[in-house]
Amino acid sequence: MSLQFLSPIYLLGLLAAGIPVLIHLLTRRQQKHIRFSAVYLLSQSRQRSIRRSTPNRLLLLLLRCLAILCFSLALAHPIFSFTGPQSLLPESPSATVFILDDSFSMSAATKTGGSLFHSAAEKFGTLAKSIRKETSYAVVSGSAEARVWKGWADSGESVGKLISGSVASFQTTSMGRAIAEAVHLLDETSQPEKRIVIFTDLQKNGWTQGDLPEFSSGDSYKIQIVDFSALQAQPNRAAIESVSVDQEFLTNTRIVRVRAETRNLSKTQPLAQLAVSLWTHDKKLSEGMIDLPSQTLVARDFSFPQPGGEPVEGYVEIQEDGLMPDNRRYFTFQPDQTIKVLVVDGDPKTVEHQSESFYVERALNPFSVALSNIEPTVSTLNELPQRTIMDYSVVILCNVRELPLGFEIELERYVLHGGALLVALGDQVDPKYYNEKLGSLLPVTLETILTVPPDQDAFHFALEESGHRALNVFTGQPLLEMRDIQFHSIYDVKPREDAASSIPMRFSNGSPALVESDLGKGKILLFTSSLDRDWNNFPIQPTFLPWLQRWVKYSAHSLESLSHQDLLVSQPLKRWQEGLPGTTLFVQMPGGKIVRPPQSTDEILFRDTTHPGVYRVYQMAKEENPGAQEPVETVVPALPEGTELAGTFTVNVDTGESDPEKIPLAEIQKLLGNLDVELIPVDELDKSTAPQEGFPFTTPLLLLVSGFLFWEGFLVRRE
Amino acid sequence: MNPQDTFEYDPQILARISSLKLQAMGLVEGILTGHHRSHHKGSSVEFAEYKDYTPGDEIRHIDWKVVGKTDKYHVKQFEQTTNLKCTILFDASGSMGYVSSHDRGLSKIDYARTLVAALSFLLLKQFDAVGLTLFNDKVVSHIPPRSKPSHFQHLLHGLASVEPGGVTRIQDVIGGLVERLPGRSMLILVSDLLTREKTLEHTLRLLRSRELEVILFQVLHPDEVSLPFAGDIVFESLEDDPSVGLDPLDVREEYRGEIQRQIAHYRIICESLGINYVFLETSTPLEQGLSYFLLKRKSQLKQ
Secondary structure (H helix, E strand, O other): OEEEEOOHHHHHHHHHHHHHHHHHHHHOOOOEEEEEOOHHHHHHHHHHOOOOOOOOHHHHHHHHHHHHHHHHHHHOOEEEEOOOOOOOOOOOOOEEEEEEOOOHHHHOEEOOOOEHHHHHHHHHHHHHHOOOOOOEEEEEEOEOOOOEEEOOOOOHHHHHHHHHHOOOOOOOEOHHHHHHHHHHHHHHOOOOOEEEEEEEOOEHHHOOHHHOOOOOOOOOOEEEEEEOHHHEOOOOOEEEEEEEEEEOOOOOOOEEEEEEEEEEOOOOOOEEEEEEEEEEOOEEEEEEEEEEOOOOEEEEEEEEEOOOOOOEEEEEEEOOOOOOHHHEEEEEEOOOOOEEEEEEEOOOOOOHHHOOOHHHHHHHOOOOOOOOOEEEEEEEOOOHHHOOHHHOOEEEEEOOOOOOOOHHHHHHHHHHOOOEEEEEOOOOOOHHHHHHHOOOOOOEEEEEEEEOOOOOOOEOEOOOOOOOOOOOOOOOHHHHHHHHOOEOEEEEEEEOOOOOOEEEEEEOOOOEEEEEEEEOOEEEEEEOOOOOOOOEOHHHOOOHHHHHHHHHHHHOOOOOOHHHOEEEOOOOEEOOOOOOOOOOEEEEOOOOOEEEOOOOOOOEEEOOOOOOEEEEEEEEOOOOOHHHOOOOOEEEOOOOOOEEEEEEEEEEOOHHHHOOOEOOHHHHHHHOOOOEEEEEEHHHHOHHHOHHHOEEOHHHHHHHHHHHHHHHHHHHHHO | OOHHHHOOOOHHHHHHHHHHHHHHHHHHHHHHHHHHHHHOOOOOOEEEEEEEOOEOEOHHHEOHHHHHHHOOOEEEEEEOOOOOEEEEEEEOOHHHHOOOOOOOOOOHHHHHHHHHHHHHHHHHHOOOEEEEEEEOOOEEEEEEEEOOOOHHHHHHHHHHOOOOOOOOOHHHHHHHHOOOOOOOOEEEEEEOOOOOOOOHHHHHHHHHHOOOEEEEEEEEOHHHHHOOOOOOEEEEEOOOOOOEEEOHHHHHHHHHHHHHHHHHHHHHHHHHHOOEEEEEEOOOOHHHHHHHHHHHHHHHHHO
């Protein structure tokens, strides 16, 4: 049973009950005592007197005081309820670990305007104040991080401020990891009673068997789960599950197409005319309406022209519902990453298709207009001195006899600065010149030409499924087709002892088909056959186009674009291209904060992806002091001079957390085995949050007031 | 105990009584004496002692038998006797001790003392024997009737020793006393008659049946008649009644009616029994009360 007051300020009115007492004391007539002889006559007279009733002043005083007291209590709106507030704090000394679910489902709005997490933090704050000294407690977050907010020894005051000042994260729930952490903490203490109190919205996503610790039959942890889901103002109706961006192909205009897939999370209620809008660079570009039947995924396409070819950053948003973080999904897109390729034709012919570069040019740009992201330029050897090779990402030498005088030095500098060189051989090639002049570029020496007689089986690619990034697309049918390609002539090569190289492709006789080597920042590829039909039938095979394009993109470091990394919250940014270890990177986070990731050699470059949004990565254009990177992550106030945008990547929330379905107690009990689990709805934890559930005492008190006043008036009238 | 300390005897009153007596002597002594004589023939004088004859003594009082035997002249002295024995019953109960807080005059007990003293003096002056009995619920002290002038001092001492207290039980006291009272004597009852007893009439009738001449003085303070108090008052009883807290204004009329009814009731009873009833308020001057009484007695005797 409990009695609460909605307006306790009016309880100050109880002090007014002293006023009648004061007046009574001030106006009280002095009672005299007289010793008298005929007292028995006075008694008889009083009994006979009609006005024998002396006004009972004390009764009057009592009635007036009671009337004031009842009126003050009535103003304070007393609420009486039979079910008292349930206590989470035991009387006996104990060790308690509080798990505060700070996953993004807890950021759902409540009826009072705050968030579920805010309510949970407030509840914890009031609870922490009443924790007795002999009760030790720790606090663990219930999101995927399972962070220990407060250990046993930490000060309770600081953690109270920390929690009350924090907001729900964008991570998913991981109750299993949090419970495992809590059990780990409880195992450290010697308190006999061990308890885990979980403040959560019971989002089903976070309860997985895999993360939970193994409980033995001797474990006697008492688990109390306070369910805050009842405070949620409205259910989470829909979430954007994915956004994909691509550029429309085979059109003359550069149209970017954005496809957003939105799911209706409700099992029963369809959503009609849900507004979906597209925003780029903080401007609304387009808006549409979609109808979502229950439990279905509906895609909505947006298209917009991007003639400049600049990178696109933006997000797709649906109208508000109970949970905000999953209503928006970010994307970035680099529309045109044109790789300029210089194709040097060593055997040009007047008939176009007989030229050495004919198939190469067609393979790189099959539609004669600049629609693919590779832009080939064909040059003869005579034209070569007029070209500035530094403008090109890749230089392909097709069956070149020998380079113009001194050009090999320029080529070497080009590769050292990051250029890619693809060398294809042929009948025009002078092995002596290659071995002598291009010795610093090529890791192998050209030996002899191996030619298969017409009556014998030609050479083939001895190709298996490869993990090489340029070849990993060739599986299944394309791989079989690759193996069928016939090579009549190939160059036999011999590795140089002083040069490192790798051989990603070989021929059926064991000779290298492709030799790959690095030089400086650049890459050199040597194909030991020709890129026209003189020595093989490769150029007319369907696999020639992807093969050549992939090797070009690979050598130009553009196979794995940074923009392709669409991460979820807390997923780390991985190395997206080789050659980065020495590069000083800066990451600009969505809020504008700029950090320099720690120097490391592992795959992971950046871990602090805690907020959804678009992250920009900058790198130093010119590395002045490559070894000076700090071993820890540092925050820098502004980007240093000389940095250039290397790319962008997005971080979005995991929509697995959006599911409004709650886990029932029976399922939790099943997961936690034989542990004592109690589920407490938050409104039962403290009735003060829901006082309307009790019996209001205002009217009975006002009736009492009128009753007292009536009685008082009756007595005064009799007097 | 020095009687002068407690007995606040006002010599002026006594002097007034004395003068009143002197005035009254001529008016009433003969009536009283004659009256008594007629009632008590043959019991006049008693021999007291002999004394030597001195010139001036009446010759007829010389005892000639003694002269014959001794040859000396001795005069027979006779004790001055009266034919009236009077017993004064003085109410010494608690109610007689009422002292008004606002009246600086004689208190009720003092008024009654003075009255009794005056009556005693008056009677002794007439050579009547006077006794004094103090009572409340029982007899507190008893002084038998004597007629010697010096007896007055005893009476004064007895009066001085009165300490009001206890409950009034007139019936019990008189019932126990009546057998011992000399027949045909006089009984003066001085009381406020403030008692719950309803049998006073029966008691008075008993006295009258013993052929006693009864004079009843009811002495009340004006406060007890008019109840002049105001305010919130707790009345504590001087006897054994429980205290009563009230505003006198509420019961004044009723009280006054009640006390007047009581006075009238006693007056009627006394008249019907041939008892002299005198109502005295302490505000009434004693001379006035006594002279009124004597005049009334005189008129009664004339009839």
